[in-house]
Amino acid sequence: xxxxxxxxxxxxxxxxxxxxxxxxxxxxxxxxxxxxxxxxxxxxxxxxxxxxxxxxxxxxxxxxxxxxxxxxxxxxxxxxxxxxxxxxxxxxxxxxxxxxxxxxxxxxxxxxxxxxxxxxxxxxxxxxxxxxxxxxxxxxxxxxxxxxxxxxxxxxxxxxxxxxxxxxxxxxxxxxxxxxxxxxxxxx
Ligand code: NI
Numbered sequence: 001x002x003x004x005x006x007x008x009x010x011x012x013x014x015x016x017x018x019x020x021x022x023x024x025x026x027x028x029x030x031x032x033x034x035x036x037x038x039x040x041x042x043x044x045x046x047x048x049x050x051x052x053x054x055x056x057x058x059x060x061x062x063x064x065x066x067x068x069x070x071x072x073x074x075x076x077x078x079x080x081x082x083x084x085x086x087x088x089x090x091x092x093x094x095x096x097x098x099x100x101x102x103x104x105x106x107x108x109x110x111x112x113x114x115x116x117x118x119x120x121x122x123x124x125x126x127x128x129x130x131x132x133x134x135x136x137x138x139x140x141x142x143x144x145x146x147x148x149x150x151x152x153x154x155x156x157x158x159x160x161x162x163x164x165x166x167x168x169x170x171x172x173x174x175x176x177x178x179x180x181x182x183x184x185x186x187x188x
Contacts (some may be wrong), residue, residue, distance in 0.1 A: 001030075004052040006100050008148055008177035009167060013050045014101055018146045020055045021076045024124050026176060028058070032074050032122055035060045041181035042188050044100045046138045048145030051101050053133035053178070059142035063135050063151040071135050075127050080143040081113035082136070090156075097141060099151055103188040105166055107159040111137045130136055 007014050020026060031054060039047040039060055048059040062072040096106040115136040117129040132137050141151055152163040167173045179186045 001033045003041050003093060003181055003183075004034050004038045005176065005178040005180045006042065006047075006051050006103075007037065007053055008172050008179065009102050009152065010173040010177055011053070011101075011175055013055050014051055014145070014150060015148045016050070016055060017148050018055045020046075020167055021056050023060060028056075028076070029122050031056070032058060032060060035056050035074070036062075038181055039100075042100050043181075046142040048142045049102065049168060050145055050148075057146045059145065061135075061138050061142060061157070065133070065135060065161055071129075071131070073127070073129065074121065075129075076117040076122060076124075078127075078143060078146070080139060083114040085112050087108050090159075097137060098170060098173055098188075102152055102163070102172070102187050103186045104169065105152075105163065107152065107155050107163055109154055109159075115139045117143075129182075137181055138143040139177060145183075 031049065035047050036050060037114040038052060039062060046059060046061040048076055049056045057077050064070045076103045089106040089108060092108050095108040095110065098106040114138060117139050119127045121127050123174045155163055
């Protein structure tokens with residue numbers, strides 16, 4: 001397994017719709033294994049293929065919930081069903097998320113409370129995962145990556161404005177930027 005470089009916002013693959021996987025081969029197996037290693041090294045709770053520069057509909061996740069249950073897996077060619085979102089005021093503490101492609105930053109964003117993920121695994125076998133709370137948030141975040149959407153694209157003001165400023169100040173938002181977990185000194 002190999003730790004891969006993580007693309008930073010501005011890299012075109014992050015902002016494009018990823019393609020469905022058609023070849024369930026060793027290359028796909030290696031991609032998923034590398035994505036797990038890269039996610040763990042970062043560390044992060046989720047990682048989508050475009051974040052390692054691969055425009056395919058694949059993501060991995062790892063999350064231990066409040067009951068100590070570890071949710072760890074991968075999905076290929078997923079679909080995601082979500083419950084309607086509420087319009088209550090955002091809670092800055094409990095609703096702030098981050099992204100390894102906008103490293104070191106966190107902004108609050110409303111997500112659906114529940115999600116159902118379906119798809120297949122690297123062998124083409126069916127996958128179905130029901131999630132709520134923070135785990136549901138992770139699935140929504142990673143699924144968005146496959147459609148070229150970063151969480152910062154979904155922010156509302158004043159958070160959207162703040163994120164734009166930070167991204168500009170960091171020199172991100174242009175092609176060709178990435179960082180290597182375990183090597184580059186980035187506090188993701
Ligand atoms: Ni992300």
